[in-house]
Amino acid sequence: MPATKLDRMRNIGIISHIDAGKTTLSERILFYSGEIHKMGEVHDGASAMDWMAQEQERGITITASATSCRWHDLQINLIDTPGHIDFTIEVERSLRALDGAIAIFSAVEGVQPQSESVWRQANHYQVPRICLINKMDRIGADYQRVMQTIAQRLNARPVLLQLPLGIEENFCGVIDILNSQQILFSNEDQGCSLQVSAANASFAAQIASHRELIVEVAADFDEMILGDFLNGQPVSNERLIAALRKGTIAGEIFPVLLGSALRNKGIQPLLDAVDQFLPSPRDCIPALGRHPEDNQSETIPCDPDGPLCALAFKVVADEGRKLTYLRIYSGSLEAGDSLLVSNRMQPEKVARLFRMHAHKRERITSASAGDIVAASGLKSVLTGDTLCRNEHPLILAGLEYPEPVVSLAVEPRGIDDREKLSLALDKLQWEDPTFRVTEDPDTGQTLLTGMGELHLEVIVQRLESDFGVQVNTGKPQVVYRETLQKQIEHRELFEHEIDGHLNQGDVLLRLTPLPRRSGVQIDLPPTLLESLTPEISVALKPEIEQTCHAGVVAGYPLTDLKVEILEIPFDPVKTTPRGILAALHLAIIQAGRKAGPTLLEPIMQLELTTPSEHTGRVMGSLQQKGGQVAGILTNADQDLIHATIPLTQMFGYMTELRSATKGSGSFTMEFSHFDQAPVETLKRFGL
Known part of the structure; x- marks a missing residue:
């Protein structure tokens, strides 16, 4: 591949809160670049990127879709990502592979809960971003307020490059601040024709003021611009764009553009900004x-x-x-x-x-x-x-996967379904790292574990539509964790004849509870490992991890626990690898059952949007469910409530919220941490 081709390539994704317009924007990018010749709408189930039956039926993106197009001589590899938290792995693995992103914010709602989540994911992978404030044609659109919330809630430095021509239903175009030009988008040919002219004189002061702000930002990345700025010398657009590009690729600033994807306005300047500000593969950190x-x-x-x-x-x-x-x-x-x-x-x-x-x-x-x-x-x-x-x-470096927190029991309906179920679940598991399949040790039921109710609902639908497997399902259940309440030392001696050979092992270990969010820590002293054969030394840690994952009382993984191996007496004649691993397995289980085992339940981070008039009722409902409100932000006539709440209280909550807010409330939640389960739950498990 010639160097020029690499320089003229962009690998980008589109990220945002659900329903901010990601797929609609993707459809416009494909249309204006000539990749498709007819625009389909998400609400009609006709967009090119939402191709799955479940996506078309629900009007949401479930799986990240990749495509490729050309804008002039620029090759763009584009990934449209989901906005729903249940499918966050799709955003995670897309950002891991991308060089840049377009972050979309609604001009009405601004920075929404999932906007913050995907922004943090992009920060983690050091992905440069440009921003589009979308839906400028909507009633209540306020780009200045969105700029403020981007700076405050995301701790980011947005740089406005455009001003709107008209507001709300009168939004018809944008003013390019750097070029002092106004751009109008024709309604007659779906925005394909652009009317570019010098900006009206009435905008001169506003343009000059905002251009000065842009020069101030650019000066932070080019000392010569700083000198010219201080001396009152003019700075060319080429130098400003080069400096802004440098700051964007470094992840220190985020150029902001305006538009309305659904009304076909603002897309072509956005594509130009992708070329100007986002990095080529060669510009990225190796x-x-x-x-x-x-x-x-x-x-x-x-x-x-x-x-x-x-x-x-x-x-x-x-x-x-x-x-x-x-x-x-x-x-x-x-x-x-x-x-x-x-x-x-x-x-x-x-x-x-x-x-x-x-x-x-x-x-x-x-x-x-x-x-x-x-x-x-x-x-x-x-x-x-x-x-x-x-x-x-x-x-x-691979990827980090979030912990699935909801499980669902399934059973095949017929004999044919039973034969096909295992193969279908295997394929779905290697597709989705956040989807797990286990077997309940007590009932023998097949348990599907995922990120939320919607995630598992889509899995079950795909079993039928993609693999022809019909299943009966139980109610969604919470996935708990086990932990211990006191320290214990335990010795386990294993002696058993297997296949005609005597297997013997002797293990002394100590289990110590740790603070919340500590995970499982394993302590294998080097001197102990040196006294054992290499075969045994290598097998100890995997055996501990496997035993802890299976739990000691209810079948849930152990966590917040330190496992210390104190002694493993080794007799070359009697001690066998199988005997030691069996003794180790039994020692953890027996010690765990004596050390006050208890359950931890998943606590979710909840972000809820409601009209201010319904805030009191919603707050009361959250408190009754054991939720703890961390704060409330008021934007216009809407409140954003931040809270933590046990996952057990959130099944079916959307119906309750819609009833309390007359259909106008919405929420997103993501896993926060595990904490002590209530007494009622412990009694249910016999603890």
């Missing part, structure tokens, strides 16, 4: 890999001629076959190439390569550094795996 043999780090420049290094950031079951989305950080890849999954040192072979357009495939023969493509034929690859060549293995 990826960092480590060698699997010695764990040494290596910087991976974005070079088509370098060693191949690609991240599998998404895996899907497409028409029954595995399709793997790859971000190529270095090197080149061709269909038919033999590769190595360096995480597990497993060989793989690429059958075919595709450039994706939502669910449609465009077959290609090769791809190289900076590109985002899909590959078929990679049988063992999972989300977060690294692909490279045998002669130069490297491992990239």
Whole structure:
């Protein structure tokens, strides 16, 4: 790939709160770039990016969809992400693979709860962003208030590049502050025609004031601009754009544009801003890999001629076959190439390569550094795996997955369903790392665990629509955690004949409760490990982790616990690896049952929007449910309530909220932490 092609490439995503206009904007980008010739609307279930039946039925994005288009000579690889918290993994893995993003904010609601969540995710992956204040045509639109909330709630530095022409239903265009031009978007040809002219003289003072603010920001990234600014010298637009681009790529400023995607206004200037301010793959900080043999780090420049290094950031079951989305950080890849999954040192072979357009495939023969493509034929690859060549293995940092907190029992309806269920669930699990399948040890039921009610509802629907499997379901249940209330030491001696051989093991351990959010800490003294065989030493930690994950009383994973191995007496004649691991397993269970086991329930971070007139009723309802209100923000005639609340109290809450607010309230929630479950719950589990 020539250097010029890399410089003229942008890998971007669209992120925001649910219903802020992500998919509508994606549809306009594809239309104005010539990729599609007819715009479909989300509310009609006809958009190109929301292709799943569940998305079209619900009018929301469920899975991140990738596509590609060209804006003039710029190649744009675009990913449209979901806004609902239940599908946050789609945002997480998309941002892991992207170089830049467009963050959308509603001109009426401003920074909404999920806006903050995706903004934090983008901060975590150091993704540069430009912002679009959308829905400028709506009643109550106020871009200045949105600018303030971006600065206050996101602790960000927005830089306004446009002023609106008209407000609310009279919004018809924008004023380009840098060029002192007004841009009108024609209603006759769906906004394709732009009328560009010098800004009206009545805006001169406003434009001059805002341009001065832009120069002040640019001066922070270019000392020569600072000197000219202090000396009253004019600064060209080219120099300002270069300085703003530098600040944007560094993640210190965020250019802001205005528009109305649904009314086809503001999209073309936004695409120009993608070109001007967001980075090419070459502009980004080089990826960092480590060698699997010695764990040494290596910087991976974005070079088509370098060693191949690609991240599998998404895996899907497409028409029954595995399709793997790859971000190529270095090197080149061709269909038919033999590769190595360096995480597990497993060989793989690429059958075919595709450039994706939502669910449609465009077959290609090769791809190289900076590109985002899909590959078929990679049988063992999972989300977060690294692909490279045998002669130069490297491992990239993977992804962090949020904890699923809601479970659902399912059972197949018929014999045919029983045979197909296991295979279908396996495919859904390697598609979605936040979806887990377990078996209840007491009832033998199959338990599906996910991020929320909607997440599991979509899974069940997909079982029928995508895999032809019909199941009966129980009610959603909370996923608890187990912990201990007191410290205990315990010795366990295991002696048992297995397959004609006597297996013996002796383990002395100590279990110590830890503060909340500590997880499981394992202490294996080096001197103890040295006294054992390598086979036993390597197996101890996985056995502890597996036993803790299974729990000691109710089958839920143990947490907030320190496991210390104090002694493992070793007799070369009698002691066996199987005996020691069995003794270790039993020691944790027996000690745990004597150390005051208890349950922790998931506590959710709740952000609720309600008209001010209903705030009192909503607050009363939250307090009755055991919620703790952390604060209230008032915007115009709406209140935003921040609270924490047990997940057990939130099933079916949307119906209750709509009743209390006459249909105008909404909420989002995400997992916060685990805390002590109430007495009623403990009694239900016999504790």
